[in-house]
Amino acid sequence: xxxxxxxxxxxxxxxxxxxxxxxxxxxxxxxxxxxxxxxxxxxxxxxxxxxxxxxxxxxxxxxxxxxxxxxxxxxxxxxxxxxxxxxxxxxxxxxxxxxxxxxxxxxxxxxxxxxxxxxxxxxxxxxxxxxxxxxxxxxxxxxxxxxxxxxxxxxxxxxxxxxxxxxxxxxxxxxxxxxxxxxxxxxxxxxxxxxxxxxxxxxxxxxxxxxxxxxxxxxxxxxxxxxxxxxxxxxxxxxxxxxxxxxxxxxxxxxxxxxxxxxxxxxxx
Amino acid sequence: xxxxxxxxxxxxxxxxxxxxxxxxxxxxxxxxxxxxxxxxxxxxxxxxxxxxxxxxxxxxxxxxxxxxxxxxxxxxxxxxxxxxxxxxxxxxxxxxxxxxxxxxxxxxxxxxxxxxxxxxxxxx
Numbered sequence: 194x195x196x197x198x199x200x201x202x203x204x205x206x207x208x209x210x211x212x213x214x215x216x217x218x219x220x221x222x223x224x225x226x227x228x229x230x231x232x233x234x235x236x237x238x239x240x241x242x243x244x245x246x247x248x249x250x251x252x253x254x255x256x257x258x259x260x261x262x263x264x265x266x267x268x269x270x271x272x273x274x275x276x277x278x279x280x281x282x283x284x285x286x287x288x289x290x291x292x293x294x295x296x297x298x299x300x301x302x303x304x305x306x307x308x309x310x311x312x313x314x315x316x317x318x319x320x321x322x323x324x325x326x327x328x329x330x331x332x333x334x335x336x337x338x339x340x341x342x343x344x345x346x347x348x349x350x351x352x353x354x355x356x357x358x359x360x361x362x363x364x365x366x367x368x369x370x371x372x373x374x375x376x377x378x379x380x381x382x383x384x385x386x387x388x389x390x391x392x393x394x395x396x397x398x399x400x401x402x403x404x405x406x407x408x409x410x411x412x413x414x415x416x417x418x419x420x421x422x423x424x425x426x427x428x429x430x431x432x433x434x435x436x437x438x439x440x441x442x443x444x445x446x447x448x449x450x451x452x453x454x455x456x457x458x459x460x461x462x
Numbered sequence: 463x464x465x466x467x468x469x470x471x472x473x474x475x476x477x478x479x480x481x482x483x484x485x486x487x488x489x490x491x492x493x494x495x496x497x498x499x500x501x502x503x504x505x506x507x508x509x510x511x512x513x514x515x516x517x518x519x520x521x522x523x524x525x526x527x528x529x530x531x532x533x534x535x536x537x538x539x540x541x542x543x544x545x546x547x548x549x550x551x552x553x554x555x556x557x558x559x560x561x562x563x564x565x566x567x568x569x570x571x572x573x574x575x576x577x578x579x580x581x582x583x584x585x586x
């Protein structure tokens with residue numbers, strides 16, 4: 194039965210979608226098999242270091258970082274970045290026992306073998322950007338007060354408690370049941386803003402103040418996507434069109450309500 | 463099996479019939495489908511492996527935020543007094559004060575490197 198479903202899936206994909214060799218993940222880890230390298234290691238290393246230095250120059254203890262896992266031409270209206278995570282200024286212990294200052298990235302990644310399930314994974318800027326389709330980063334710098342509160346949430350058990358491992362690429366930020374990387378970041382941000390770990394309070398406030406991005410997709414296509422791909426779900430979307438959280442909407446939200454926050458785009462030299 | 467065959471045929475028929483309608487591949491759902499196909503279809507080395515293999519990275523075994531809620535969490539592992547002083551200075555500086563970052567490129571330990579270790583590693 195499993196073999197049959199797999200065969201049908203591949204048949205469907207071949208006929209209906211076409212196999213795109215540039216396909217890359219939304220919330221996939223760079224260690225995922227099939228996550229292709231589009232740039233030379235030196236280019237990735239240089240860009241990742243530039244992003245790191247930019248965050249450090251702004252004195253950021255916490256930044257919200259976004260990458261482009263897909264070329265912008267392939268993304269729907271209103272979407273630019275595909276994966277969002279926290280960058281935390283840290284003391285890093287190397288394999289040879291030294292301690293170095295730098296940023297560690299706190300991600301929600303899809304599991305390699307079960308893309309409908311996610312896990313919380315820590316990595317570093319070069320790992321974060323390893324599989325990108327375009328060398329461009331988005332960075333949100335919350336106000337100093339919010340950065341302090343975010344550090345407290347991220348270092349507490351609330352951080353992991355806010356994670357829902359049931360992944361959907363178009364998770365609705367207003368409802369429970371499915372979560373993607375951006376919704377998780379939004380939940381942690383609001384946990385810090387409202388100083389609560391109560392997800393019902395967080396969701397009530399997101400519903401009241403956060404403006405989500407409508408996903409303007411033909412309902413028939415969406416139905417097929419949900420049928421054939423486990424990481425696409427509409428089970429948490431009570432109305433049409435579906436809505437989801439994006440880096441851009443998160444930036445707008447913080448610029449509106451977090452005085453002193455800023456948003457930056459970082460490009461290679 | 464008869465039912466299964468019928469379902470399979472119907473699915474194939476739907477897929478084949480609507481193929482052209484979906485050829486533009488402009489949806490997140492479509493891309494997610496692409497991504498799954500690619501994941502299953504490639505046995506190539508991952509992006510992270512390629513970076514690790516470049517020989518230009520330093521592997522990390524752990525990272526802790528330098529300060530949380532006024533408490534200094536880092537500097538415990540600093541091997542020199544100068545490094546410890548730098549950590550303390552960075553941890554206590556007001557947020558917004560420019561920070562130092564290493565010139566080295568830090569990466570997670572790939573499985574082949576982790577297998578060489580004799581003792582257990584902590585999470586990166």
